Amino acid sequence: MQHRKMFWLLSLVVIASLALAACGPQATPTPTPTEEPAAVEETPTVEPTVEEPTAEPTAEEPTAEPTTEPTVEAAAAGLKIGLVTDVGEVDDRSFNQSAWEGVQAAAAALGGEASYIETQDSTDYAANIAEFADNGYNIIVTVGFALGEATIQAAADYPDIHFIGVDQYQGEALPNVTGLVFNEDQAGYLAGVLAARMSQTGTVAGVYGTDLIPAVVLFARGYEAGALATNPDINVITTFHPGGLDVAFTDPEWGAQTAAQAIDQNADVIFGAGGKTGNGALTETANRTTADKPLYCIGVDTDQWETLDEAHPCLISSAMKLIPVGLEAIINQIVAGEPPSGNYYGPVGLASFHDFADAVPAEVQEELTTIAAQLTSGELATGVTLGGGEAEAPTEEAPAEAAATGTSIVTIAPGDTVLLGFSAALSGEGVEPLGVDERRGAELKLAERPTITVGGVEFPVAIDPQDDLCSGEGGQTVANRFASDERIVGVIGHMCSSSCTAAKPVYEAANLTMISPSCTAPSLTEDGSLAFNRVVITDAFQGPTAANFIFNTLGVTRIATIHDGSPYGEGLVGATGDAFVALGGEIVSAQAINVGATDFRGVLEEIASTDPGLIYFAGFVAEGAKLAEQRADAGMQDVYFMGADGIKAPEFIEAAGDAAEGVYASSPVPLSGDAYDAFIAAYTEAYGEAPIAPYHATAYDAVGVMLDAIEKVGTLDADGNLVIDRVALSQAIRATKDYPGLTGSLTCDANGECGNALVDVFVAQNGNWVSTSAE
Amino acid sequence: MVSQEANALRRSEPFIERLQRFGKSMLRSPITLVGTIIIAVIIVQALSNILQGEYDFELFVKQLMVGLAQGSIYALVALGYTLVYGILFMINFAHGEVFMAGTYIGFFAIDAMNKTGFLEQHTLLSLLIVFLVAIVSSVLVAVTLERIAYRPLRNAPRLVPLITAIGASTFLQRAFVGLFGSSPRVYPNVHFYILPQVFHLECNAVDGVETCLGMDLVSGRYPLQFLGIEILFRPFYLVVFLAAIAMMATLWYIVRRTKTGKAMRAVAEDKATASLMGINVDSVIVTTFVLGAALAGAAGVLFALYNRQVVPTMGFAPGLKAFTAAVLGGIGNIPGAAVGGFFLGIVEAVAPSLLNIPNQLENVIAFGMLVLVLIFRPSGILGEVLTEKKA
Incomplete structure (x- = not known):
């Protein structure tokens, strides 16, 4: 009987393998970055307690029910501030707690009352906000980017109540929502100054979560800038987690390993920024510090002395986002009748030195205080050119159209270059010729049309070619690079559908627009995104x-x-x-x-x-x-x-x-004609060979369409600067009509489909495919 | 009156009892219940399609015909699986590749003969040569496989040769891709005319004199009136079917009626005792592989004359289906393999249209059938032939 059972088993194996085999060749690789971009700071992950928020009126902790006794006795000013925590407790020694402290302080100073609700489950955000809103609260603070959507929704529902979203970047400004966000590069800068002053070896290191998150990159670049400004000879080791968003912030082993490597390379101050990954680096540094050879570490976001006991042996300070200060300031402005909408850049600073107060020389402490003040006032810039707003004064409102990593306006001084991003696979077996061919197509367009003219003034145009390896990860990395580079006006690329799919949301968030010469996946234009356009025809x-x-x-x-x-x-x-x-x-x-x-x-x-x-x-x-x-x-x-x-x-x-x-078959006709012949001649002359892959012509046309659109939307300001609104640019691309391209007359539709090609029907006759229209 | 009632009662009792027994068995094994429900759904679906006129008799006959032809190929390959399993109790998963190897190498023979015109002049001889080449190639591959991959593992636990077989399957497939590339090779269109005196077909009238070539057994298609419907009959369907039956019969004869067959059965029953009786176990096992591979090689050429395109990966799907057919019919059972093959081929061709299911799900239907059959007849349609000593 033994083998009879075995047959059941085998039959299953067979069925499974057949199913696999059936799926195999059809599976289309679609990189799906499903993880929400985790912010640098770890969202408080305190286990939600089982019981409902119960009323425990104490002096320290207010009640969970907003309707119960106010904590701070109000002087009948009618000011009621409600705070909704992210999942977790209000005394989490992290975001929730610091926000609550800020609210309490503001309420006390202004004579209002304050309450909080601890969110038990992420599905309760809206209900908890509504609880406050329905009970006559004038200001509602929501903590953490996870509440961002619920906050915006509530703001629309309750236009009379002002909302403050801690760590919630406001892409679109609502009049009654203020996002409290921070200049991470400034915090990083302070950490860098401290690190450079404390280092004996002249080598310091930073261990970070992924560089896919602009905030992390800002921390890193700020840290580098601060260290170099303090000691131009210092060696800064910067290491980003190589993994995706799903692991980059939760990999303490990698953090520890990376910190150990840095220490082996003589680094003696380690900056750990990136959730648990950063904590791993801090803990490892703490484990390796000795009396003869002291090692220091610097935490991030909140005062990690309070949250990470393991790091005490080395933790000199933390690069903090000063949430209470920022919250108080916003609340004061609201009460004063001048509510800041859009984004409010809260101050950053270093945490207390705790046990290391004596180890850090007094003059260094003074220096840090001075620099912090200068950074806040705008007197000192970190020099980090990433993202939007970091060079702005903290109280300044971000422009309404600003997106997560940049404003939509690009300003180019007279004589400066209009820079286009270009992304394709420039290395890698099999795909390299395709990418090189596309780059050559783009370069030939620029050779033919090296400048654009706006208002009678000529500006040179150049491309910044980057290698996206034809992969989702590569596409995302390149997209982040372009999105954080303020000079980039638009992007020519990417080359592969996987890369385009990954890059599109990044560009969308940054109000950048792309024209792809070769991404053919139909799904790319199906979601109404403004970011993606293509000049290649789809399969359909x-x-x-x-x-x-x-x-x-x-x-x-x-x-x-x-x-x-x-x-x-x-x-x-x-x-x-x-x-x-x-x-x-x-x-x-x-x-x-x-x-x-x-x-x-x-x-x-x-x-x-x-x-x-x-x-x-x-x-x-x-x-x-x-x-x-x-x-x-x-x-x-x-x-x-x-x-x-x-x-x-x-x-x-x-x-x-x-x-x-x-048998009949339809097919796009190979390009021909005088314009194409001239192009081929130019190509051959420039590169010493005939085109090596099929997409040179679409790349050439993509640049042409882009330049036409730039000329259409570009304006000159009073100083003669060329001003380009990237949102308007995207719309201008879609308004393209009858552009005379190599691939035909290009007209874009509202979804960004601009491709054209001559399609002919062929018939098999005597062993050859013969055009039916040529007869 | 009384006796009549008693009689009626006696007659009805067994039925009620049977019903009760059936009910109890269903309760005991819910999977039987599930199977019954599925079958009921299938029958209802099929009936409703037929009654609504969406599936008619003409389409059924046509699909039955092509299903039988495809099933015959499955049956021929399945014989190889079942034979090796019946003797060695191992699944030779590389059998699909043995089938492929013969077909692929046979291509070079027929292609060469086609290019020189030999095929057209001496069609019968050419076909015989192609069959011979294919059979010899398949046999060589199978024997090598047995010697290298299976014999050293004969006393290993049963899963070990299974994994080796899967490995050998992949190896052969990739080796052919490496040697000959992955693009399809195409068998030439073969015209093999017979009996011009009987069949007045393929006729040409030249100057009023009509010459007939006869029936084209391989590529010909002839309209046929049949039970009031007209179908396009391809004689090759019949050729494949008859070939499958003939080979199955020969195999059955060898196993049951010859000395070699007796030795095979003895080895199947107890290898150790068989060798004590003076039977050369190794040579019996090699003979088993040779027989299975010869059938696979022949099946391969039939397959290629019929479907023409051959690729190194062509063995996988038919191999899997043939294995399924062998299990369906009752593995180890020679007529069972043939029955399973025909059944599977017919189900694949008929079921999607009959049940109004997308054709892409033909594999789901085929393997669903396997599960259904095994629910009700765990040892297959005809049952396993159990030569192994059983408890």
Whole structure:
């Protein structure tokens, strides 16, 4: 009986492996950065307590119910401030607690009352905010970026109440919402100064969460800037976690390892910024410090002396976001009748030195106080050119259109260069020629048109080529780089759909716009995003031409469609079918087949029973050839067979043999014409070879469309600076009409589809594909 | 009157009892219940499609025909699985690649003969040569496989040769990709005409004199009136079907009626005792592999004459289906493999249209059938032939 059981098992294995095999070749790699970008600071992760917030009126801690006794006796000013914590307790020694302290202080000073609600579950955000709103509170503070959406929603529902979102960047300014955000680079700068002063070895290090998060990069660059400003000869080791957002902040082992490496390279001050990853670095440094060779570490966000006991042996200070100070200031302004909307940049500072107060020389402490004040007042800039607002005075409002990492306005001084980002795979087996070919196309456009003219003034144009490796991760990294570079006006790229998919949301957040010469995934333009445009046709582009040919040229009104389950096949059958039905045709049978199957006679018999005039197949050569051939077995040798560029290859004719004769296939026509010939000549002269891949022409056109749009939206300000609004730029690209491109006359639609190509229908005749229109 | 009533009662009792027993068995094993429900749903679905006129008899006959042809190929490959399993109790997962190897190497033979025109002049001889080349190639691959990959592991736990077989399967597939590339090779269109005197087909009238080539057994398609419907009949369907039956019968004869077969059965029953009786166990096992591989090679050429495109990965899907067919029919059982193959081929061709299910789910249907059959008949349609000593 033993082996009988085994068969059950084996059958399962077989089924599973078949399922896998069936999925395998069709799976399209779509990088999906699903993790919410975690902020540098760890969101308080205190376990939610089981019981409901109960009323415990004490002097220290107010009640959880907003309706119960106020903590701070109000002098009838009518000011009621409510605070909704992120999931966790209000005395978490971290964000919630510091925010609560700020609220309490403000309420005390202004004679109002203050209450808080501890959020037990992330689904309760809205309900907790509503609790305050419905009970007559005038100011509601929500803590942590996780509450951002609920806060905006509530602000719309309660326009009379002012909301303050701690660590919630406001992309769009609502009049009654203030985001309390911080200049991380300033905090990092202070840490850098401290590190440089404390280092004996002349080497300091920073261990960070991923560089995909601009705030982390700001901490790092600020730290470097501060250290170098203090000691120009200092060696700063900067290491970012190489992983994605899902692991970058929760990898203490990596943090410890990286800190150990830095210490082995002689670093004696370690700055750890990046949630648990940073904590790992701090703890490791604490473990390795000795009396002979003292090591120091610097924490981040809040005073980590309070939160990370393990780091006490080395923790000299923390680069803090001063939440209470910022909150108090905002509340004061609101009460004064001048509520700051948009974003309020809260001050940053170093935490107390605690046990190291004696170890840090008094003059260093003084220096730090001075620098902090200078940074706050704007007297001193960190010199870090990342993101928006860090050079602005803390109280200044961010522009309403500003996005997470940059404003939408690019200002270019007279004579300066208009810089376009360019992203493609410039290395890597198989993809490098494609990327190099695209870069050459873009360069040739610039060679031909090296300047743009706005208001009669010429500005030179250049591209900043970056290698995105044709991968999702690479695309995201390059996108972050461009998004944080204020000089970038727009982006030409990316090259691969995976890379485009990953980069798009980054550009969207930064109000940047991209024109891709080769990303063809249909999904890219389906979500109404302003960031993504393309000048390449999608797979479905041939649909209308094919439908027109079937209906009008062949005069067939009944077709059967077959696709192979691939995104290409499904998309194409959808596009052709829709167009065909729109013309008045009828789809009598819609079938799908499995890639790799060999016998399609069963399904062909079914198709034959519906008596179609043509079989339309969207797929590739192997299945197409079998279908074309086996249709004779179902008595359909005289029924037309038509496919698309997936089958328009010599291999199809070879594989289908006699059955290929008379098969139709639509396909984009290779470029030709005088303009293209001239382009090829220029290409060959410049690079010593003919184009090495197919996408040079689209890259060339992408640059052209971009430059036209820039000229359209660019304006000169009073000082002669070129001012470009990147949001307007994106709209201008989509307004492109009849741009004379190499690939045809380009007209963009509202979704950013600008591609054009000549599509022709070919027929297999005597072993060759022959154009039907050339006859 | 009394006796009549008693009779009626006696007659009805067994039925009620049977019903009760059936009910109890369902309660005992919920999976039987699930299986019954699924079958009921399938029947209702099929009936409603037929009654609504969405599935008619003509389509059924046509699909049955192509399903039988495809099933015959499965059956031929399944025989190899079942044979090796019946003797050695191991699943030779590389059997699909043995099938592929013969077909692929056979291509070079037929391609060469096609290019020189030999194929057209001496079609029968050419076909025989191709079959021979394919069979010899398959046999060589299988015997090498047995010697290198299986024999050293004969006394290892049962999972070990299974994993080796999967490894060997991948190795062979990749080796062929490496040697010959992954693009498809295409068998030529073969026209093999027989009996021009009987079948007045493929006729050409030249100057009023009509010459007929006869029936094209391989590539011909002829309309046929049949029970009031017209179908396009391809004689090759019949050829494949008959070939499968004939080979199955031969195999059955060898195993059951010859001395070699007796030795095989003895080895299956007890290797140690068989060797004590003077049976050369190694050579019996090699013979088993040779027989299975020869069938696979022949099946491969039939497959290629029919579907024409051959690729190094072509063995995977038919191999898997054939293995399924072997289990369906009752593994170790020679007629069972054939029945399982036909059944699977027919279900694949008929079920999507009959049940109005997307054709892409044909594999789901095929393997769903496997599960259903195993629920009700855990040892397959015809049952396993259990030569192993059983408790």
